[in-house]
Amino acid sequence: xxxxxxxxxxxxxxxxxxxxxxxxxxxxxxxxxxxxxxxxxxxxxxxxxxxxxxxxxxxxxxxxxxxxxxxxxxxxxxxxxxxxxxxxxxxxxxxxxxxxxxxxxxxxxxxxxxxxxxxxxxxxxxxxxxxxxxxxxxxxxxxxxxxxxxxxxxxxxxxxxxxxxxxxxxxxxxxxxxxxxxxxxxxxxxxxxxxxxxxxxxxxxxxxxxxxxxxxxxxxxxxxxxxxxxxxxxxxxxxxxxxxxxxxxxxxxxxxxxxxxxxxxxxxxxxxxxxxxxxxxxxxxxxxxxxxxxxxxxxxxxxxxxxxxxxxxxxxxxxxxxxxxxxxxxxxxxxxxxxxxxxxxx
Numbered sequence: 001x002x003x004x005x006x007x008x009x010x011x012x013x014x015x016x017x018x019x020x021x022x023x024x025x026x027x028x029x030x031x032x033x034x035x036x037x038x039x040x041x042x043x044x045x046x047x048x049x050x051x052x053x054x055x056x057x058x059x060x061x062x063x064x065x066x067x068x069x070x071x072x073x074x075x076x077x078x079x080x081x082x083x084x085x086x087x088x089x090x091x092x093x094x095x096x097x098x099x100x101x102x103x104x105x106x107x108x109x110x111x112x113x114x115x116x117x118x119x120x121x122x123x124x125x126x127x128x129x130x131x132x133x134x135x136x137x138x139x140x141x142x143x144x145x146x147x148x149x150x151x152x153x154x155x156x157x158x159x160x161x162x163x164x165x166x167x168x169x170x171x172x173x174x175x176x177x178x179x180x181x182x183x184x185x186x187x188x189x190x191x192x193x194x195x196x197x198x199x200x201x202x203x204x205x206x207x208x209x210x211x212x213x214x215x216x217x218x219x220x221x222x223x224x225x226x227x228x229x230x231x232x233x234x235x236x237x238x239x240x241x242x243x244x245x246x247x248x249x250x251x252x253x254x255x256x257x258x259x260x261x262x263x264x265x266x267x268x269x270x271x272x273x274x275x276x277x278x279x280x281x282x283x284x285x286x287x288x289x290x291x292x293x294x295x296x297x298x299x300x301x302x303x304x305x306x307x308x309x310x311x312x313x314x315x316x317x318x319x320x321x322x323x324x325x326x327x328x329x330x331x332x333x334x335x336x337x338x339x340x341x342x343x344x345x346x
Contacts, residue, residue, distance in 0.1 A: 006081025007042035008210040009096060009178045011066050014039045015074030016058075020282075034281045035061045038075075039236045041229055043178055043210040048200065050213040050225035050242070052257065054278055057231040059214045060101075063180045066212065067098040094124055097171035101183040103163035107155040113139075113166055114151045120173040138169040142199060161192035168199065179203065180212045185220065197224050218254075219261040222246045230254050233279055233289040240315035250317035252294050288320065296321055 016036040021028050036058040043049055043066075051059045064070040066077060068088040077084040085092055100106040107116055117135045121127040127134045136147040142165040144150045155163055164184060171179060181200060185193040201224055203209050215221055221228050221242065228245045230238040230253065238251040249255045276293050279285050285292055291301040300320050309322040 006078070007044050008080065009066060010040075010042040010078040010081075011062065011072075011075065012040050012078065013075040014041075014062065014065050014072050014077075016061055016065060016070060016072050031282050034234050034284055036065065036072075037234050039231070039234075040075075041066070041212070041236075043212055045177065045210050046204060046208040047226040048204050048211040048213050048224050049227045049229060050215060050221035051229045051231060052215055052218045052221050053231035054216060056233075056278055056281070058234040059216075059231055060182050062231070063098065063182050063212055063214050066178075067096055067180050068092060069098065090124070094174045095176055096178040096180065097174060097176040098180040098182065099164070099167050099171050099184050102187055103160065103167045104155060106167050107163060107170075109155050112152050112154055113158075116166060116170050117173055120170060124174050126174065134173075138173055139166075141172060141203075142166070142169045143195075144169070159192070160188045161196060164188060164196055165199065168196075168203075172203075176209070178210045178212070180214070182214045183216070184213075186215070186217075193220070200224060217261070218246065218257045230257070233284055234281055235289060236318065237290065238315075238317040238319075240312070244312060244315050248312070248315075250311045250315065250322060251290075251319045252296055252321075253290050254317075288318075 014036055015038060018033040018035055019030045020033055022031050023029060039058070039062055041049065041051065041062060051062055053059050061070065065072050068077065068084065079092070079095065114135060117138050118127075118131055121131060121134050135151060139145065139147040139150055144162060144165055150158070150162070150166070155166070158166065168179075168181075168184075179200075184200070185196050188196065197220060200211060200213065204211055213221065213225055218228070218230075225242045228240065228242045229236060230245070230251065232253050238245065238249070238254050240250075245254065246258060249258055279289060279292065285302075287303050288294070288297075288301040288306050291297040294301065298320060306318045306320045307323065308316050308318050311317050311322050
């Protein structure tokens with residue numbers, strides 16, 4: 001892949017663990033939380049990629065790794081097909097910005113909207129002496145008009161949706177190419193969520209931004225995203241164009257997520273169940289991490305991690321159900337070669 005054809009931002013085989021203390025006193029020991037393991041995500045200009053999964057699946061961690069707020073333990077982050085610089089230098093922050101889940105927590109409550117939008121403009125020397133005009137333009141881009149009604153307000157004087165729009169405007173101030181939105185509508189009233197989703201869609205279309213949309217709501221992911229990536233217990237289990245994934249889900253976990261999503265056109269909910277809860281990432285299950293809850297679990301699911309299988313064009317699922325029975329008993333190396341050969345033939 002040439003640099004010209006490369007995604008704007010890409011994470012390859014990302015790994016991230018956290019260490020937590022268990023117990024108290026001198027006998028306390030540290031335990032490893034396997035937050036993200038071997039996850040690859042690519043973001044293309046003018047497209048929205050959604051990362052979907054339950055709480056604790058590792059979605060936010062992936063977003064922070066791509067934003068370089070966290071340093072990966074393994075894998076790499078690529079910008080325009082080249083390794084991203086170490087740390088999080090100003091040059092990288094100017095291209096990759098993140099919008100956080102809680103707009104009230106991400107905005108300083110003692111400063112007015114003017115301060116929040118002026119500061120990045122001045123730090124990155126982008127206003128050329130016309131700060132007021134630049135601030136007004138940022139508010140216009142996020143549909144907060146007229147600007148005079150908002151520019152001198154404190155965060156607590158705004159509604160939740162207005163605060164999130166200010167947070168998005170602050171991210172846009174440095175003219176980024178990538179916007180990572182971590183659950184941007186989960187803390188907003190249902191009646192105003194659609195407006196923020198449409199704002200993100202407009203930024204994708206008008207400004208050709210590459211957007212990562214992190215959410216637990218697969219219905220909103222289908223509405224907004226071009227591609228959906230599904231995560232479970234720190235691992236990627238399925239990825240596909242949004243319509244393909246939601247119309248023909250290949251992984252039992254994705255099917256479960258879709259069965260839980262409200263659908264007015266569905267006569268009744270499908271009879272799917274997944275007893276139990278997501279596993280502890282201190283001691284994740286062997287084999288497929290979903291197998292303790294999967295209604296289709298087989299012996300191989302308990303002992304060996306499934307390969308990534310191409311089930312349709314651009315549609316990949318990590319599930320033994322899509323591997324021929326004769327191939328389920330071969331070694332991992334032979335299995336990977338056989339599955340890839342089978343995908344090429346199809």
